Amino acid sequence: MSDIITITAPVNIAVIKYWGKRDEELILPLNDSVSATLDTNVMCAKTSVCARPDINENEIWLNKIKESFNNKRLQNCLNEIKRIARVQKSVDEEFLSWNVRIYSENNFPTAAGLASSAAGYACLVTALAILYKIKTDISTLARLGSGSACRSVYGGFVRWHAGVKPDGSDSIASQIANSLHWPDMRVIILVVADTKKHTSSSKGMQCSVATSELLQYRVLHSVPKRVDDICTAIQKRDFAKFAEITMKDSNQFHAVCLDTYPPCVYMRDISHSIVEVIHRYNEICGEVKVAYTFDAGPNACLYLLEKDVPEIISLIKQVFPTSNPEFIKGLSTQESQDRDFLNQFPIKPFEKDLLKYLIYTKVGDGLQEITDGSHLLDINGQPVG
Amino acid sequence: MSDIITITAPVNIAVIKYWGKRDEELILPLNDSVSATLDTNVMCAKTSVCARPDINENEIWLNKIKESFNNKRLQNCLNEIKRIARVQKSVDEEFLSWNVRIYSENNFPTAAGLASSAAGYACLVTALAILYKIKTDISTLARLGSGSACRSVYGGFVRWHAGVKPDGSDSIASQIANSLHWPDMRVIILVVADTKKHTSSSKGMQCSVATSELLQYRVLHSVPKRVDDICTAIQKRDFAKFAEITMKDSNQFHAVCLDTYPPCVYMRDISHSIVEVIHRYNEICGEVKVAYTFDAGPNACLYLLEKDVPEIISLIKQVFPTSNPEFIKGLSTQESQDRDFLNQFPIKPFEKDLLKYLIYTKVGDGLQEITDGSHLLDINGQPVG
Incomplete structure (x- = not known):
């Protein structure tokens, strides 16, 4: 079985809005957008992942409720990360054959309509990228889950470049200024x-x-x-x-x-x-x-x-x-x-x-790996609490 | 003293909206608009006007309440009609020197926000044009009072042409089809x-x-x-x-x-x-x-x-x-x-x-002159009732 990887990721609020895709499959936007990343101490998503030989299928919990893994965007993210891992040979084939367990929660009400999917997908892809030891642009992976999730990768003020390439390789987020730039x-x-x-x-x-x-x-x-x-x-x-x-x-x-x-x-x-x-x-x-x-x-x-x-x-x-x-x-x-x-x-x-x-x-920092052991999955891969 | 002239005019509801002027003074629109004229039996404005040597100033009543005549659009309408009357010599100078009395009412609540000014100005300018015996495009005069009033001049379906001339002479309304064209x-x-x-x-x-x-x-x-x-x-x-x-x-x-x-x-x-x-x-x-x-x-x-x-x-x-x-x-x-x-x-x-x-x-007909004597002003020029 793998280590447990745990990530927290922030919510971001756009000031130039993303509205309209040029590619529905790759989630490529029609226009650049700009957002500020909010302090994870107040609002964040937290996700733990692990891969294990002893689980029969991929499983995911969102806010304590087990959800279906049969979700196209979720599968797209996992498949793309595994594909990169194969190309980069970052883990062996046996590891790649194991199923994953994902546990994610927000410290704020999702029902409030506060763009929780951006924080959630930013967490998820980062945790999986670390799990599979791949080296890639995390914002591109996050975008595959939920377009605006790519902006939650960085802290401060962030620009998501629409890009022009059909494969979306230039549709990435970049930091305009960090969270200390405009402290008030x-x-x-x-x-x-x-x-x-x-x-x-x-x-x-x-x-x-x-x-x-x-x-x-x-x-x-x-x-x-x-x-x-x-x-x-x-x-x-x-x-x-x-x-x-x-x-x-x-x-x-x-x-x-x-x-x-x-x-x-x-x-x-x-x-x-x-x-x-x-x-x-x-x-x-x-x-x-x-x-x-x-x-x-x-x-x-x-x-x-x-x-x-x-x-x-x-x-x-x-x-x-x-x-x-x-x-x-x-x-x-x-x-x-x-x-x-x-x-x-x-x-x-x-x-x-x-x-x-x-x-x-x-305004706060981008996503972070949690290294103090406060995971949402225990060493048996079971949800904590 | 003059005869009393009484007009009823319909409300019109735009299906292509008028929004934005290219000339604030002449009330020239940025774009053509299209409306249907509504049946005056259900909703209409009714206006009586007369000119008399024995009144000291121009006076206007709207829905039984005396209003100030010091209203730029109202004055613009009256001045333009008198100017044309002078040019056309349609009435003599003595008649032009008399003051006017205007009484206008709607048969529907104005507070309901139902474009009452269009019907009101269509009535007003038509009554005054007949009073001063001028020959001109009525829709152009109505436009000076309230842009969309020009569309209340005709029945059925009406187009207000934005026009391109700076003097607004081509910014007129015309009928697309009369009220019998689409009877249901x-x-x-x-x-x-x-x-x-x-x-x-x-x-x-x-x-x-x-x-x-x-x-x-x-x-x-x-x-x-x-x-x-x-x-x-x-x-x-x-x-x-x-x-x-x-x-x-x-x-x-x-x-x-x-x-x-x-x-x-x-x-x-x-x-x-x-x-x-x-x-x-x-x-x-x-x-x-x-x-x-x-x-x-x-x-x-x-x-x-x-x-x-x-x-x-x-x-x-x-x-x-x-x-x-x-x-x-x-x-x-x-x-x-x-x-x-x-x-x-x-x-x-x-x-x-x-x-x-x-x-x-x-959908109904355009404005009409009332010839059955049911005026809103009596022969002494006093408001009826």
Whole structure:
């Protein structure tokens, strides 16, 4: 039997969105995308893998529940890693014949729609690459599991290059700046109370590629300039520019979803109310202090600087009142003492509990191997606990 | 004193949307638009005007309330009509020196956000053109009041040509087909319960022109082809094609609004729920039987054929239950007897009273002069009643 390999990987939140594939099989995107990687101390996926001669089939557990291994993307990842191992002769044929056991969990609710598959696949392929001792670009492997997973390989700010080659060998992620580059950048995720089923992003983007007339314009004209501009803004730590591009790109991504036929609608009334609050706040401040961005779901992700966190958290709690005593999760923070500012804010409180909770976090490092022995599988290859 | 002139004018609902001006002053649009004119028996504006030597200033009443005449668009309309009257010498200088009194009302709630200004301005300029005995293109005058008002001049299906001339002389409306051409075309307006203030369409489109990268693509590429295609669909009475283009153009218009910075959001959760119900209904039917379209507000306008009205009204009442005993307004209709179909519809009822009421109407004629003496001003120029 093999050693147990355990990896933690971060969630990433795109500021230039990935929407639309040029190759469905290889998961090659139509456009470059850019994201920030979030602190694994607050949100992460953790995966343990092992290979053993004494198990009859490949097995996987996600968040304590055994799932079917008969999942095309999962199989693609494992097959590609084994293929490389054969080419590189990094392990022997006997080892390659053994089945694997995979145990993965998130330290945050998957139901919240917080891009858990990116962190999960980044963990999985890294653990397997180490297990099979292969040398390759991990981001390329992660991409085969879930496109945006390739961006969870690195910390800080990351760019996923669409690439142009048909085999996808140039569709890789690279780091724009590490997690120490912009130390006061903070992220607040607003998890909304919403039970509506949304179209999966995989199906949604397929439908956009097939039907949206505006998508091509976005891919060819809007995104290339935005990617250049936001990379520059990140290098220069120009928050106002970074924030404006982030908001515009989120809006345009959802515009393309709406231009899809039938339309894909991910934002809800509550999401648009958050947008309105942020624009009004920036307007009152006379400068852009907070940016919103929305993935393929109704939750908002806010980017802001550490100095503005207390005021924004107080404002959010005022405008979206909560009955949840544990409303604020993640890093510890204070609330604002400036009652005058809050009292004069022109948007009246909405009804209670439109938000379930918020997660306060920051930009963090990429994936890491866990070497302290805290594996999710025991030495018999059984799930721990 | 002059005779009293009274006009009724219809509401029109665009199927190819007008969004964005190439000239703010002359109200010249960036793209052609297409609409159907709705039956004035169900919804109309009615306006009486007179000119008198014995009134000290121009006066206007809208829906029984006296409003300020100090309104740029209103003044533009009156000034332009008087200018033409001078050029054409259609009335004498003394008549031109008299002040006017205008009384206008709608037979439907203006608060419902049902494009009442189009009907109102179409009435107003027509009444004034008759008052001052001028000969000119009425649609051009109406356009000066409210862009889409030019389409309310004609009945049936109407195209507003964007034109290319800087003076706007070729930016006129023309009839594609009259109200008898497609006699079974019906319209259902779903008025949603919503109190949110939305950005005015005038401000919204100005902001889109200034900030939306996708608007130019829409104007240059999407709309020209759609206008051609929908004119052909109207000529051929091809409902499925007409409906598909209508839905796609509504979605794209709202996509452009969302791509605006800050975004303009007119549709609400309830609007998107209506969209979902219509797509699911068409899917189950195996053909496109109903189209939705949304203007700069949350209300839905459905286009469908008369034969499908009972089923759709029953479906709407089932999915969006109401406690309003007078839920159905407008033309009389029956409800569907096919309980099996309704019972099997896969979308469960939403909470009660998300819709206030629906208006059932049809395509109708353009504006008309009222000659039976039922004016809104009496012979002393005083508001009636």
